[in-house]
Amino acid sequence: MVQRFIQNPILTTTDIQPSQPDLVVACVLNPGVFQFEGKTWLLLRVAERPVQKEGMVSFPILQADGSMQILEFDKNDPLLNLSDARMVGYKDKIYLSTISHLRLVCSDDGIHFYEPTDFPTKIFGQGVLETFGIEDSRVSFFEGQYHLTYTQVSENGVGVGLMRTRDWRTFTREGMIIPPHNKDCALFEEKIGGKYYCLHRPSGIALGGNFIWVASSPDLIHWGEHHCILRTREGAWDSARVGAGAAPIRTKEGWLEIYHGADHNHRYSLGAVLLDLENPNIVLARSLEPLVEPVADYERTGFFGNVVFTNGHLVKGDEITMYYGASDEVICGATLSIERILSSMLTPA
Numbered sequence: 001m002v003q004r005f006i007q008n009p010i011l012t013t014t015d016i017q018p019s020q021p022d023l024v025v026a027c028v029l030n031p032g033v034f035q036f037e038g039k040t041w042l043l044l045r046v047a048e049r050p051v052q053k054e055g056m057v058s059f060p061i062l063q064a065d066g067s068m069q070i071l072e073f074d075k076n077d078p079l080l081n082l083s084d085a086r087m088v089g090y091k092d093k094i095y096l097s098t099i100s101h102l103r104l105v106c107s108d109d110g111i112h113f114y115e116p117t118d119f120p121t122k123i124f125g126q127g128v129l130e131t132f133g134i135e136d137s138r139v140s141f142f143e144g145q146y147h148l149t150y151t152q153v154s155e156n157g158v159g160v161g162l163m164r165t166r167d168w169r170t171f172t173r174e175g176m177i178i179p180p181h182n183k184d185c186a187l188f189e190e191k192i193g194g195k196y197y198c199l200h201r202p203s204g205i206a207l208g209g210n211f212i213w214v215a216s217s218p219d220l221i222h223w224g225e226h227h228c229i230l231r232t233r234e235g236a237w238d239s240a241r242v243g244a245g246a247a248p249i250r251t252k253e254g255w256l257e258i259y260h261g262a263d264h265n266h267r268y269s270l271g272a273v274l275l276d277l278e279n280p281n282i283v284l285a286r287s288l289e290p291l292v293e294p295v296a297d298y299e300r301t302g303f304f305g306n307v308v309f310t311n312g313h314l315v316k317g318d319e320i321t322m323y324y325g326a327s328d329e330v331i332c333g334a335t336l337s338i339e340r341i342l343s344s345m346l347t348p349a
Contacts, residue, residue: 009330033312184243210241302327
């Protein structure tokens with residue numbers, strides 16, 4: 001079903017330079033993917049933190065004016081909670097252990113990537129809704145523009161932001177288009193019935209859950225007609241949460257979406273769902289078993305192990321070239337066949 005690149009992992013934390021000398025790259029994750037000027041490009045999420053001192057934990061946050069503040073705590077402080085490597089809890093507040101920005105790299109062959117010198121390759125958070133960073137961008141191309149949906153993180157919560165660019169040198173920031181708590185937003189790359197559509201993932205607290213929803217919009221800014229279309233399945237590989245990957249792929253059978261699912265042990269795998277071409281609120285088929293599971297060593301061990309997570313791919317004919325993050329620490333590639341995915345899917349009862 002899946003052919004991993006023999007060169008995997010194709011990027012690691014040691015391949016990426018920190019954005020400033022007093023930080024280190026802790027994670028390289030979950031790239032958006034696109035083609036531009038004859039090259040393959042990845043829009044990486046790069047997570048950084050200060051060099052850690054013995055017996056202390058420190059992490060950065062952005063101020064509203066763009067300056068960076070370093071917070072530092074004694075690891076023996078009884079009010080400190082470090083049970084999740086991705087977070088720092090202190091008293092009644094939750095912080096992220098790293099801060100993320102987006103980083104452009106490109107490749108002539110789709111395997112060997114480098115940071116170009118003739119582009120502004122670093123995109124940082126701005127303003128009060130991005131003080132904990134920006135994460136996991138999906139890149140969709142339509143109407144002559146690249147549209148970047150990404151996760152905005154701050155103490156106010158986690159929401160969906162939108163940027164647009166035509167040349168990857170200048171960007172228009174549209175701000176938050178879906179408020180907290182929401183993430184994993186993937187835009188369809190064409191209108192359906194005269195409307196824009198997206199997949200997104202609200203997070204339920206007590207009621208509801210981490211399910212995939214569909215919404216429509218007249219202008220990509222104002223979203224409505226929300227429908228919950230994909231729920232978790234108890235006892236399955238996607239029992240705890242599900243979320244969209246990259247832009248849905250138009251096929252003759254329907255819109256094919258590769259999505260991530262996690263179980264209650266925080267093991268992330270990838271599956272597929274097929275949506276009706278004319279009404280994407282209708283689920284036509286869904287993977288019973290994962291398409292991709294964390295089985296390779298580089299997928300099972302790392303900053304946050306047992307994770308494969310994608311939000312970027314390229315499509316040529318029947319072949320999907322998918323780029324994915326593994327264990328929150330490396331970038332990998334794989335190819336899949338659309339026809340084989342479609343033939344493997346279970347039609348809902």
